[in-house]
Amino acid sequence: MIKVGIMGYGNLGRGVECALKQSPDMELSAVFTRRNPEEVKILTEGVSVYSADDAEKHTEEVDVLIICGGSATDLPEQTPKYAALFNVVDSFDTHARIPEHFANVDAAAKAACRTAVISGGWDPGMFSLNRVYAESILPVGETYTFWGKGVSQGHSDAVRRIDGVIDARQYTIPVDEALSAVRSGAAPELSTREKHTRLVYVVAEDDADKARITEEIVTMKNYFDEYDTTVEFIDEETMARDHSGIPHGGFVIRSGRTGWEEENTHVVEYSLQLDSNPEFTSSVLVAIARATYRMAEAGQSGAKTVFDIAPAQLSPKSPEELRKAML
């Protein structure tokens, strides 16, 4: 059994715990938290919760540590730090800072002869893989990524900071006409506004000026100003009943042309429709943890990404089983 540790027990950490329950060859061996360990109640019986400060005392209990922190401030600090102690996996998703994060983690992991896979999940992660596969096969063409329908935590949080807003939930929605145009193989040029719309549900204070709140939302720089945004005011009961889930998903579509005169068109599409964004992300991280363990056992130290993982490494099945049953 591959012994997996979880660093940080929020939605993502709990998702990792659930995914491990479904993995025949892996088990949860320890949970680390920055909170008081006494107050963190996990689902798995018989597994210890330790203070993150004591992590280095427990390196023998963990084959791979899945770091479930946030990309803004946690992971840039945590992943290099723990890559010096454990084989690690993270879901770092600040696209622009990936080269810098990779370099930091690579240096730490190589110095400690550990294996570290960064930026697992679905985007970056499965979507990235599909971009690479499709572009490698069809070098002449265009790739499109659409997100949604799903909840964006960052956008929801931004709306919650507006004066008079009690709660908010923002859905990113791909535009059907844009998806259809891309699927037709026409390789359209699409603006930000043409690809996605935003839908915001707001619970406002009783005496709040709804027109002012709406105006603040739809004009918010970087978040909403480049999109067509719809704002709907609902009551707290409706918010709790209809919008407590964290669904997400999206589409990676490449259309490319082949033939001596590039006369034939092909459309490759990968899509996800997820009831729970954190649980799916966690499930990807657990499969990556399996591959991380195997790469570590094979002496492949340093930082890696999903691009470096042979697909067979992710599966509990043997190469023979995979060829017989899945090829």
Place this chain on the structure above:
Amino acid sequence: MIKVGIMGYGNLGRGVECALKQSPDMELSAVFTRRNPEEVKILTEGVSVYSADDAEKHTEEVDVLIICGGSATDLPEQTPKYAALFNVVDSFDTHARIPEHFANVDAAAKAACRTAVISGGWDPGMFSLNRVYAESILPVGETYTFWGKGVSQGHSDAVRRIDGVIDARQYTIPVDEALSAVRSGAAPELSTREKHTRLVYVVAEDDADKARITEEIVTMKNYFDEYDTTVEFIDEETMARDHSGIPHGGFVIRSGRTGWEEENTHVVEYSLQLDSNPEFTSSVLVAIARATYRMAEAGQSGAKTVFDIAPAQLSPKSPEELRKAML
């Protein structure tokens, strides 16, 4: 530049030639044929066509040989034979015989310190990859593969052998209701008949008994008897005008459940919509040839499949470029 040879110059071989034209780091270096080389006209200027019998005289001209024969009789003999001389790629697609073919090719390639990737293409190939990725991420769930809408050469050939039939084209069509049920995450049990229908266009001799031909088609064992099949009689002109292409495609869909009580459902879908089945298959083979060359350079000899290829190996971009632009 990676020097690529083509063994067998039919639809697939010509597709490889076209795909190489789009590859910045690869070039066609030789074509081998079992026909008279003088009579084989290729598209690329300045490249020699040799007799397949002379292949061993030209091993220095070729880094990777893409073998473009058929799975029934060509590849079981050709791939082990040429794996003793070259690094090779094939598109062996007789699913039930893959373990045997793998073993034969592995023995030949290992003995010669060559690298051989078998069963490239889209099914087996890209569809297989997506089955492995989706099942590794979502171990609890069901995977479905649908094919079409597309031309099945084997079924078209079978109809052409019926007395009174001049020409025929068989389309495999996935059933919309079945696709919708799978996409809903309901994980339905589907019979062969519920998943696909078959549509056959036939050009018959003037005095042929169309009712008898139709009956022979729809009751044909292993080919049509388990499907709802529609037969339409058309004239030769219509056949040539509307049915000269070789489109294909299909869907791999997995729905899986996560959460402590498996309460959340996720649907992962990969689909292809191809104007030209052989050209897309060829494009996959060329990307695999790039990976084959790299694995051979790294000393990884023996037989491999797409499951053993790290995605970055398929791309002409460097690992740094991939992380920066595609992750």
